[in-house]
Amino acid sequence: RMFIEAYRRSFGEWTSEDRLLQLPALTFDMSQGEIFAGLISGSAMVLVAPEDASSPEALGALIRDQRVTYAGLSPAILSVVEAGPYPDLKYIMGGAEALPAELVNKWNLPGRTFLNLYGPTEASIATTEYLCEHKEWLSSPPIGRPEFSRLHYVVDKQFNLVPVGVPGELLIGGDEGLARGYLNLPELTDEKFVPDPFLGEGRVYRTGDV
Template identity: 35%
Template sequence: TGKPKGVMVEHHHVENLHHALQSTVFAHCAPNSGVSLNASIAFDSSLKSLTSLLAGHRLIVIPADVRADGMALIEFLNTGGVDVLDCTPTQLDVLLAIGLLEHRRSDLTLLVGGEALTQQTWNRLAQADQIRAFNVYGPTECTVDATVTEITTEQTQPVIGKPIANARIYLLDAQHQLVPPGAVGELYIGGAGVARGYLNRADLTAERFLDDPFVQGARMYRTGDLARYRADGNLEFLGRNDHQVKIRGFRIELGEIEAQIASHPAVREAVVIARARQQDTQDQQLVAYVTLVAEIDAGALREHLAS
């Protein structure tokens, strides 16, 4: 439908996320650390910042105007008592480009998630002084994060790590059989974080939330992501198995946009792709290609999409 889906997450799912992060990421942070609220509360990753209050940390809300200004945000991180920053790779790449590492005055813990990390960004974080960075992965349907790994020079390629406490990760083939180590499979998540399903969407819930064939009475979530296990047991993310992309943390179905463009009477066919604005960056934009049956300009197509 192209409309947002409501995911039914229970309190104990969030509690498990909180304790799992406290035993991994926040185990390295001092008591009463300043944890930034960098995301909108409409974005699931904000839960990680909000629940840090349960462990006695301070919550520091980053003003919206500061969040939109890279240099202002770097200054805020230095002067606002921020010890922990949760961000997407897109935002992080902007901060790195304008001097986050060079201007950092004290230790900072980074939680990076929502999109895949490039090799270039992974390397910079692994080699950075005063920065301790963690790569986290997980869909909203499994309560924000399902895997975590610290970014270090020991791991030379980007990985999404291993399951957090009480989460189960399966890599399955088309017959829902486990693939061997090193083989590519679709990533399914089971365990404590799996949500009830989608609000008022029984059909979609049945499609994505399946019976767990390995744990009787349990359920698992089909992510649509492809991954494989590396020799060290870490998961390597390999992209989507469908026509869905992620831009700045938002999952977007390209087919839905193509259908709306093609619904205009002047359009015969439409193809939409995600393309990086610059090489080796996470800053992507959507680009549409069309064949026409009648003359129309791009502005009119944008108006059609907006309506």
């Protein structure tokens, strides 16, 4: 639900005229959000054959020939696929990895909307969003603001909140989307999923991201 709402805020309402590229494996949490976003909006899903997914040329041709309007692509894929021309491509989501500035500049062309999403699998599907402006990026775009009902804290090693601009570890909490833990790994679960140090109830996930 939070993932779909993030899409709506950034991309507007999809319709039956939209065609969504379905590239991620079904075992990847991002695919679930994209599938349900398509089902709710009545949009067409453009499925990618394994041989096309492994070929930058074939994937680019598919986006063009199937008139794809939305594509969610990791930086690894954005770096090897041509950025166009794709006359119908309007919405791009970059996620799964840190997003370099050069890829935003390459793909965030006039007439397109580029959304940077951040979110580890332990806090499915995404937890922050940032709509990239049309400008010359000199560094990676920020990960943005937390999505609805998500909690984010940046803390030091003693779990104290750090001031703005001071590095710290990102903790993710909230009522929805947080995993219960790791299957058959109780010690790792206890290490990474800890009580919320500020609310007195609930849990947070220690991302390890600074």
